[in-house]
Amino acid sequence: MLSSPTLLPSAADVVVVGAGIVGLAHAFEAHRQGRSVVVLDRDARPAGASIRNFGHACVTAQPESLRDLARSSREGWLTMSRRTGIPVDEAGAVVLAGDRADLDVLEAFAAARPGDATLLDRSDLDDELAGLAGEQLRGGLRLRHDLRVDPRTTAPRLAGWLEAAGVPICWRHNVIGVQADSIGTRVDTNRGTIRAEQVVLCSGHDLDHLFPAVADEHRVERCSLQMTRLAAPGPQVRPALLTATSVLRYGAFGEVADLAPLRRHLESTAPGLLAAQANLMLTQLPDGTLLVGDSHDYAATPEPFLSAAVEHQLHTALARLLKTAALPVLERWQGVYASSPATDVLDVEPWPGLRVITVTSGVGMTLSFGLARRTFPRP
Numbered sequence: 500m501l502s503s504p505t506l507l508p509s510a511a512d513v514v515v516v517g518a519g520i521v522g523l524a525h526a527f528e529a530h531r532q533g534r535s536v537v538v539l540d541r542d543a544r545p546a547g548a549s550i551r552n553f554g555h556a557c558v559t560a561q562p563e564s565l566r567d568l569a570r571s572s573r574e575g576w577l578t579m580s581r582r583t584g585i586p587v588d589e590a591g592a593v594v595l596a597g598d599r600a601d602l603d604v605l606e607a608f609a610a611a612r613p614g615d616a617t618l619l620d621r622s623d624l625d626d627e628l629a630g631l632a633g634e635q636l637r638g639g640l641r642l643r644h645d646l647r648v649d650p651r652t653t654a655p656r657l658a659g660w661l662e663a664a665g666v667p668i669c670w671r672h673n674v675i676g677v678q679a680d681s682i683g684t685r686v687d688t689n690r691g692t693i694r695a696e697q698v699v700l701c702s703g704h705d706l707d708h709l710f711p712a713v714a715d716e717h718r719v720e721r722c723s724l725q726m727t728r729l730a731a732p733g734p735q736v737r738p739a740l741l742t743a744t745s746v747l748r749y750g751a752f753g754e755v756a757d758l759a760p761l762r763r764h765l766e767s768t769a770p771g772l773l774a775a776q777a778n779l780m781l782t783q784l785p786d787g788t789l790l791v792g793d794s795h796d797y798a799a800t801p802e803p804f805l806s807a808a809v810e811h812q813l814h815t816a817l818a819r820l821l822k823t824a825a826l827p828v829l830e831r832w833q834g835v836y837a838s839s840p841a842t843d844v845l846d847v848e849p850w851p852g853l854r855v856i857t858v859t860s861g862v863g864m865t866l867s868f869g870l871a872r873r874t875f876p877r878p
């Protein structure tokens with residue numbers, strides 16, 4: 500049976516709407532500064548993008564425009580981990596290369612950013628992947644600053660830590676209106692009203708439900724992604740594993756190399772992956788099972804049906820990367836995040852006392868704590 504949700508207080512210094520990682524990071528930073536904080540979420544527990552992803556903070560390969568924010572976020576993640584005991588692994592990431600076209604870009608990156616990345620030869624890869632590296636792999640690139648967390652437990656544990664620290668998390672409170680009033684900002688929910696000096700709206704991809712004009716102005720739509728969890732292959736691999744398709748997606752690579760030859764190469768060797776707008780990558784959960792994804796489809800309303808063909812493309816490509824027997828699929832799911840062709844991060848202040856923050860480039864895990872530190876800078 501459902502327990503009654505936490506009673507909604509009538510006021511707080513800060514109200515955060517959304518208990519995904521962006522909202523919880525904001526609640527954590529505001530609480531650290533001694534502000535009274537209340538978090539509202541329409542669901543009974545975190546169930547959005549923040550638990551459906553890879554648990555990979557891709558700090559190293561962010562483009563110049565996001566690099567400082569990503570680095571600040573890295574510090575924020577590590578501080579949060581020290582204070583809460585929630586594990587954050589400084590495991591980095593490894594980009595796997597099977598062809599000359601991939602290696603050319605990785606070599607250019609290592610030459611341009613020697614403090615951030617190290618080239619790996621075939622025997623390094625064997626060590627990094629604990630013997631799982633497929634025969635076709637020729638080398639790779641270690642991205643030093645990336646972090647790994649368990650996406651399934653991190654947001655729920657952070658919500659639990661905040662509650663224990665005295666921050667009410669009001670689950671099953673659907674926010675239906677946010678308005679300026681004489682004493683701050685008023686937030687109406689399906690279970691009552693709360694007022695705050697400052698409201699931070701972190702409702703992820705459903706921004707248009709509350710602020711359609713803001714969403715329209717910034718051309719925010721939804722990106723839906725297909726994911727699977729595969730049975731444990733045996734050895735434990737700590738870093739996130741990225742591939743040539745990741746190189747096309749993460750902005751920093753295009754800043755140091757011409758990506759056209761790699762794109763042409765993939766058009767001839769992996770057209771299905773390009774058609775699915777895939778970023779083939781994987782991470783491992785603490786139980787050893789593998790999170791494998793992902794495809795990208797952009798629309799105002801996501802296609803509700805998962806495609807067997809897209810999954811086949813991802814798994815066929817994966818089989819060439821790992822030296823392992825076919826791994827049974829344990830779970831399949833769709834993730835959705837906010838996306839915009841106009842901006843990587845939407846961070847606007849419709850009026851003093853209301854901040855609307857949505858990551859619109861698929862890197863909300865990476866940037867969450869950086870955004871929170873920007874909203875609530877240390878005095």
Ligand SMILES: Cc1cc2nc3c(=O)[nH]c(=O)nc-3n(C[C@H](O)[C@H](O)[C@H](O)COP(=O)(O)OP(=O)(O)OC[C@H]3O[C@@H](n4cnc5c(N)ncnc54)[C@H](O)[C@@H]3O)c2cc1C
Nearest residue numbers: 517519520521541547548549552674703834862863864865
């Ligand atoms: C498959 C997949 C893979 C990804 N991989 C990565 C990755 O490797 N690295 C990376 O950095 N990022 C990745 N991302 C992106 C990242 O997961 C998101 O950018 C991030 O989780 C967004 O966090 P959020 O808190 O804004 O959204 P969410 O986690 O979706 O949380 C939003 C919350 O707001 C609540 N809410 C919405 N509307 C209301 C309302 N009206 N009232 C009350 N509550 C409301 C929802 O219930 C939800 O709990 C991935 C995303 C997906 C889907």
